Amino acid sequence: MSQSVSPAELTLAQTDTVQPGASVRHFDELSEDAQDYVARWVRDRTVTGVAPEDLRTCDVVVFTEYLRVS
Numbered sequence: 001m002s003q004s005v006s007p008a009e010l011t012l013a014q015t016d017t018v019q020p021g022a023s024v025r026h027f028d029e030l031s032e033d034a035q036d037y038v039a040r041w042v043r044d045r046t047v048t049g050v051a052p053e054d055l056r057t058c059d060v061v062v063f064t065e066y067l068r069v070s
Helices: 032-044
Strands: 002-004 011-015 023-026 059-062 066-069
Touching: 032 066
Parallel strands: 023 059
Antiparallel strands: 002 011, 011 066, 059 066
């Protein structure tokens, strides 16, 4: 399930696969702002505001599940 934030922002989606070459980072490697952003999405399946700069398209974040950033 993907939740769009806004046209100029990123989306997060649960994923079971990781593409070769994807940047995989653990939750604790993210900035505090990025951790808050991911945690809000996991809790509410929605976020508001601009995504933190250290979240980039094609990243995969390891949290309680894999989340692809697009």
